[in-house]
Amino acid sequence: MASKVYFLPWDRRGELYGFLKKAGVFSHVKARQYLAIKIHFGEEGNDGYIKPEYVAPAVKIAKEKTAFPFLTDASTIYVGKRADAYHHLLLAEKHGFNIANCGCPVIIADGLRGNAEEKVEVDFKHFKNVTIARDIFYSDSFIFLNHFKGHEVTGFGGALKNMGMGCGSKAGKYAMHHSSKPKVKADKCKACGQCVKWCAQGALKLVDKKIVMDADKCVGCGQCIVMCAFGVFGLKWNEGTIVVQEKIVEYAAAVVKGKKSSSINFLNHISKFCDCFAMAKNPPVMEDIGIMAGNDPVAVDQASYDMVKKVYGKDLFKELYPDIDPSIQLEYAQTLAMGSRDYELIKY
Template identity: 40%
Template sequence: MNTSRVYFINLRSSYQRNIFEKFKLLFQDSKLKKIISPHDLVAIKLHFGESGSTGFIQPIWVQKVVTLVKDSQAKPFLTDTTTLYAGQRSNAIDSIVNAIHHGFSYSTVEAPIIIADGLRGNISKKVKIDQKHFKEVYLAEGIYHSDAIICLSHFKGHMLGGFGGSIKNLAMGMSDKHGKQIMHADQTPKISEDKCLGCGICIKWCQAKALSIIDEKISLDSKQCVGCGQCIASCPAQVFEVNWHALSSTLVQERMGEYALGVLKEKKDKVGFINFLINVTPDCDCCPHSDTPVISDIGILASLDPVAIDQVSVDLVNQEVGLRNSVLKENIKANTDKFKLIHPHVNWETQLSYGEKIGLGSRNYQLIQID
């Protein structure tokens, strides 16, 4: 079994060397610099945070990554994709406005924002993977056409994956709406007919011709539906919803692994990963709030292997003592499974073991600390 290198800096600093100088060493020593060539269009993939959340990676860190990418004579841009659920990121306009509200303006981070799956989240490219769940995956076009990717992940808990790190960021974060729909659920969305205005806007966006108006209310032909998610995105009355509980956590994690594999297959050796073990909150940044972190801040990791960096992240979090004023009410001693305590019905190991099985990366790692 291959052993992957994962590099680590803690958050200690001094008058002699501040944390950003240590971060530059992390970027260089982890070989992230080597995946970037002059003139590359480099996607810096991050989560801008849903409106109301505060746990997302802070803009100052992102600006440092932008500078490091520019040092290689490349052209960085910040990117994310639109969401399935109604919120402040379901289309490109709202998503960019939300990002600016959270501090990611050009004047702050010195790079433009491009929403990778387009205005409404339906711009993608197919990549063949021939795996158990998917023969092909739908990657956001901006990801597909980028020359290299630096994947910045706020490491935290997640209600479906147990934790969210680089694997989730690759998968959910780099797919279009159709990809998110078929990772999360079966193809057809749930419909709340009582909310329907009878406007027919969704029908214009349904490429499969699965929607029609019957008795002034929307009707869905489930046999025709391909799960593109455009009805969810286009409806002004939020009639359509993802059936979040249609699939088990195990299946969702396996499907995420296959989508992540699609990104690496397309980009080959041009993807690098940085996990921030800072503000380790119990739930995803997609939530419109951020609860108290469950542990003290640990540091920052970097690697070329998404499985290894997520494995190290889990291990480091679980080694820590839990914070008493957090969602962890009991059993907060060191060397306890924090994510199992937060999401007891989710086996977080699935995304790691399945990712390793399909060739996404290795769970065996060598942790290298940079002082």
């Protein structure tokens, strides 16, 4: 059966509060529930993240339902301002995510050093257990606020990505990324040293002015792919994106298992790379489109993907990443009964 996905055009984003109520994405939220509003607070220097002004209407609705909403994210495995709770909270505050602007507190779900986690047994193709950020695990229900944009490992990142990769603790993120170790074309290396500085695992070093990767140390975070301006690093098609997309979906399925959630995708500032990278040069590559919302994350991501294709006139993500098929995540999530790729689009 087709899932309902609601659409608000970007030029009417001031009507977000009424749109979210109409879309029914808070229908699952109950009184006195701890409601995790999972979001990405942005990385320093990267301004593609969802702004606090769009978070406030969601918090307002949650509080009207007398739930206990909080904004949350978990630590990253790469160098940056989100690698521990201390710096992550400072960055969230700097970007305006606080009680004054949003109406609720911020909680970093995997604790000070990213190791507050719960191991959960599952029975999937890639994982028999997953490691979820603890305060995500102990939340009663979820609203996922997702910035829909390109992604260097999965083609695009939306609801499933935020739900799966975003909710893993550091150990969980390592486990998901592990298959995406980049291939290295060392002959293209200009010895600028940029990637060495950004590899948190110490897996890269320059030897005779050419880059050398220690595959045993590499965790496949993808940071070097983005940081090298000379195209030295790339994904291995089979070992990379397919497995990582499926692993992310398995985590997503584990995070929401037995709980209710809804997904709200923001199709604005649609950039080539994800919001994790501390770089100013991640500009939008097309015009802003609008906001998609629904209770089925697969349908919300599928509708977002289709809308980008429609507005851009062709498959933007295929153009950005010819070697990645981002629909793998959608198909696998449908296989795991997380939702349906079949949807009915309802314009607000």
